[in-house]
Amino acid sequence: MGFKWYRAGLPKLTVTALAGILLLTGCSADRYLMVPKTDLNELQGSIKSQRATLVTMENNAAVRHEQAIAQNRSSTQTILDAIATQVEKPECPPVQAQKQCPTIDDSKGRADRLKGKVIVGEVENFYLAGPGLIYKARIDSGAETSSIDARNITRFERDGNNWVRFDVPVPGADKFVTLEKEISRRVRVIQASADEAERRVVVELQFFIGDHQQVAEFTLADRTNLTYEVLIGRNILRDVMLVDVGKEYATELPESIRNNNGNES
Template identity: 40%
Template structure:
């Protein structure tokens, strides 16, 4: 548009130069004007080209960004698919392990039944019922101990009808109640400990005890077991010939409480 205006102006000036009163423009000025017009055109063309290049660059960048977003979306979908496959694998593996564990336990139980026959199977720790005092206590099962043991506190020795007796206190862990018992001393044992030079003399009494489905009268040594985790220790005198210990398990033979046990009230 500007170029056309300049050309019309130059034409009028050239054609009208012969008329009286008109100004005649020198040729050099016209050439300079034409050069400036051409320079302006070139600048406009370069600007237009730069704008076109900028638009192409922006479009290219936009397309690259879209392609990257599509690639990121594809990778995320692939990661989600892999995660789902991994979760399915874990669930399948856990199910297989669970089935294997059940089979192993069944095989172990079959072996125990084959070995034990009619014997009671007990774990390394069991709940036992003692009568007296008529309470359920936690017991450690120890095949290395000859005689069973009971936590007895505040022991007092006395005679009754010429026989040695002992009065002691048993703490019921269920309600922390203290039960005072009196039992006849059937014998005494001497216990030698590494930390004590002299042997310790402990009384032995008879109590009713139920372990699992088995109820019997057994001997217990009385001692202060407050520093130990379990107030009762079941030894070979109760286990022998009627029970088998599975040390890998605990609390598998809860006591089947008898309807009545003689001496449950703590009297002879």
């Protein structure tokens, strides 16, 4: 019987002990986890106060930063103003007036020169004084004597001297002008297309090329089948003109001559 009591009473003691332990544990947990409401309100108020303090500090720092920048700018400007009053401004040297190129007086004609020699192109306007005619002249440094187109060449004697009468064509018109000149000499000319030498009469003629005028010898020859009425050779070019083979009409006749002739290019 005693054994039965032990077995029956053991569960009762165990249940009672466990209930007591749980009761004690619950009381202990409630005492440590619960915070009084007054303390919680004070904690929240402290947090809000700290946040407000941080915002104020940030605003004050931003204001002080802007003030420092403004002060630095003011100090820098003060230094620059002081330097400006002490340093003299540089003065630029006066600008010299540019020399204007002299205007070309076309009324007197034009001819560029190099070391005193007239620069001419392969083709130039040639003014024959006397009849007042303008021809196209080919400049040929390979020809010894200059030549002009002449027709109806007739020799005659005047006052014991040998003279020649010949006709020169009027450019752009189917007519001629008759000239009479004293013969300077005669020359023998060999043409590439002829087997025998041809004797030609040489006369002196006054002419203009650009503003250059000269009296020189010309042979009289029929140049009907040639492109140019006048050929300028070495007897004129020598010591007087330089040929620029890359140009044509490098010179210009005087305005008075051009106005009286309508056949110039």
